[in-house]
Amino acid sequence: MPDPAGFPRRSYDLVKEFTIALVVVAVLTAVLAAVFSSPDERPVTLASWSRADGADFTATAAAELGGTSGTAEYGPPYNHTPDAAQKLGPLGLQSAAGVRIPVDTAADFVLRPLASAPEPPVVRAALAAWAAAPAARQQAWTKAYSDALAKAPGGDPAKVTGGGFGPVPVLIARLLDLARTGALDGQLQAEGKFYQTDYTRPLLFLSDGSYLETLARAEHLGGDQWGMMNETGDYPGQAWLWLYTFWYQIEPFKSSGNADALIWGLMALLSLGLLLVPFIPGVRSIPRWTRVHRLIWRSYYREQEAAGRTPQ
Structure with missing residues (x-):
């Protein structure tokens, strides 16, 4: 049936397109998992x-x-x-x-x-x-x-x-x-x-x-090997845990039998400080003093200055 608007038409096999995409993604997933995934170690019982x-x-x-x-x-x-x-x-x-x-x-x-x-x-x-x-x-x-x-x-x-x-x-x-x-x-x-x-x-x-x-x-998971943030072997693990596991590597926490409680308290204090940054005088003004935002948004500031405007 011709298109009333006169636009050209061509056949399109949606099932074929979906099948090809599924197979390609499945193969890529399997290959990348085999190359980059961490070892599947047998459980210790x-x-x-x-x-x-x-x-x-x-x-x-x-x-x-x-x-x-x-x-x-x-x-x-x-x-x-x-x-x-x-x-x-x-x-x-x-x-x-x-x-x-x-x-x-x-x-x-x-x-x-x-x-x-x-x-x-x-x-x-x-x-x-x-x-x-x-x-x-x-x-x-x-x-x-x-x-x-x-x-x-x-x-x-x-x-x-x-x-x-x-x-x-x-x-x-x-x-x-x-x-x-x-x-x-x-x-x-x-x-x-x-x-x-x-x-x-x-x-x-x-x-x-x-x-x-x-x-x-042997798998680099000891407490003094940054084990809390590691995968087995040399594979990278949970890098966002570096701040927590960092304290176990230094004194006085490293040799303290009370390290878990002390580090938990320290992390709670640091987390509270992070939440309160907008309300701490001086600390909240650091971005304005360092003007890092102007470096990040430099193209915007160049455009504003070229137009004769004075951006904040």
Whole structure:
């Protein structure tokens, strides 16, 4: 049918155009992702840790059982360890929040997983012996075993010498077996829930050992490697976090056990100052004094001056 207005016409296949554009964009996306995306590292689990470094897992499990690990002595929000919380001046913000995620490392990481799994008689006897012992004896057992592990070649529990460990070696050896099968990951994630989506306890257990930190440092993710803003390896990460992670690289924050609270307070103060820039005398006048805006809008000012106007 001819166009009443007399304009020329030609056929146009919209579906073909859309298909070509979709294929081209999909191919470009795949190629660019393969070239520029960060590595897809396999997740670190209790199973992979226990298989790769059984000695570190054993030493960490003994510390969890004895209540001497980093998590056991962390304080809020996990437990009520005295004087463990960080403070901002006189304000104990960490303590004010309270224990929101109660964690008993001996019960949650060692004893309960062992008790809930099918156990041979020797393990059941070890659990009963542990439960019947007073707290002082339990701590003496775990301390003696941890000290013996530290002296053993390579930290290998098979090369531990000495005694006075009570049921600790049996309990820890069985926990290592559970971890290597992958059962321990599931037990710590489930905690009586149907959906296993809470990784808090497995991550706390992992962070108490040295294996996870070793992997992190190999990927340039350590705290003194600007790890907060890095991707794995040498790939650039969240560059906008440089201001936050910068403070961890300098004194007095770098060596302070109270660094998290201090840096949080400093960043809150800096953020407040940024919000209040329009209301701070002197600071709000810096743009007018430096006249940087005239450099940015120089073409506008040239036009105004050529026209005989006096721009502000």
